[in-house]
Amino acid sequence: MNNTLDRIRKQLKHRFDAIDNIHLKRDLLNALPFWVGAFITGLVAVLYAKLFAWAEAGTRYVYHHSPESKWWFVLLTPLCFFIGWWLVNRYAPFARGSGIPQVTAAIDLSNPRHNYKVNRLLSMRVLGIKILSSLFVILGGGIIGREGPTIQISAAIFRQINRWLPGWYPKISKRNMIITGAAAGLASAFNTPLGGIVFAIEELTRTHLNFFKSALLTGVIIAGLTALNLLGPYLYLGYPRLDNIPIWMVFVVMLVAIIGGLAASGMGEAILFIMRRKERLTSNVEKMVFPLVCGLLIALLAILVDERILGSGREIMLDTLFTENKRLSWYVPVLRVLGSILTFSTGVAGGIFAPALSAGASIGAVVAGWMYLSDTATNLLVLCGMVGFLTGITRSPFTSSILVIEMTNSHNIIFYLMMTALLANLISNLVNRHGFYDQLKSLYILEIHRTEAQRPPVREKQEEGETSSNQST
Helix, strand or coil: CHHHHHHHHHHHHHHHHCCCCHHHHHHHHHHHHHHHHHHHHHHHHHHHHHHHHHHHHHHHHHHHCCCCHHHHHHHHHHHHHHHHHHHHHHHCHHHCECCHHHHHHHHHHCCCCCHHHHHHCCCHHHHHHHHHHHHHHHHCCCCCECHHHHHHHHHHHHHHHHHHCCCCCCCCCHHHHHHHHHHHHHHHHHCCHHHHHHHHHHHHCCCCHHHCHHHHHHHHHHHHHHHHHHHCCCCCCCCCCCCCCCCCHHHHHHHHHHHHHHHHHHHHHHHHHHHHHHCCCCCHHHHHHHHHHHHHHHHHHHHHCCHHHCCCCHHHHHHHHHCCCCCCCCHHHHHHHHHHHHHHCCCCECECHHHHHHHHHHHHHHHHHHCCCCHHHHHHHHHHHHHHHHHHHHCCHHHHHHHHHHHHCCHHHHHHHHHHHHHHHHHHHHHCCCCHHHHHHHHHHHHHHHHHCCCCHHHHHHHHHHHHHHCCC
């Protein structure tokens, strides 16, 4: 195996040395790490999506296997929550949660002074634990998604490739590699290339796009095409009917935006409040009991109230958009929000994108049911609810709008969606001008500084020397 790889390497080096154009050779060397990272990202994203779908299907199978089988969740959900929490707590503490705040924290720390700390946020160990923990949690019915974890996983892949570059290799920005990895992850998770690019510009970077636009575009394209060729051409959701919408619906859309913004920002504040209170837990027994109790509460709510509290919520979006089951009870959005709070506050790995989209969809469906609206008007409110709730969590109105547009090919209602995003963003800023991700990012950076300050200074110098010998920011 090693001999084969060595022959391939020598053959490639021979062909590369035969190129006379120095500028072309330099551009190829600069682009190659991004191309390799994007290809691997697409493969990993597809594998993760398949595993996640199988785990979620397993949840539905256990629940519906027999009239009594749903009671197994009284044991299954707490057990899966505990395993997911234990994996993160024992092996990779910064694999917990969505993954997007960790990526933004890594971008901020990607400088000569703090770059050695980024490994706590983005590493192969974090990648593995992120996948394992989230799969256990979704199998137990946890209210999580795979999109946020895919972003952190992809950023970790790009960073690892950057670290593997030999010392003689042209210097490539660590920050740009992480940003491109995150954008490629989002594009491959949702099959939304524009969403990945807008996400990188709006959420991740303060660097002018001109400095890395080629790398960003190629990374998104290659990762997206890899996922597309393996999964086939698809929309994340589909093509909902959106014709014959009366002009007065703009006022109902504004109502949905306000409710979505308030609910999303309130959910984020509740999660942060519980996380801060959890820091007062001192004994290991208390820390272990917390995820067990949260899992038990979710299981009881699913059994006694409504099973739609379980999982990512993608079925809610599909039902309200593409079936006749467009009417939801008022408590479904409450369950989705409460389930997200209970799941994320435990410290397990899992994304918040899909739960936010499903909570917003349920809000739109409930409001449409109150007013006995037509199917097409209901579809409009469902999509606007998705945009409004996601904006309230991420504080990225343009990313939220573009994602929903690309997921449903709903370009004809783009103005409704953007109006919803901007209004929900305004409402959320009134609740707290610091978004959920921003507050988490600050907490992670403080935690890293606090824990790394206790490490021996010799190790710090060794890691700084190791990273700076390869490339600079």
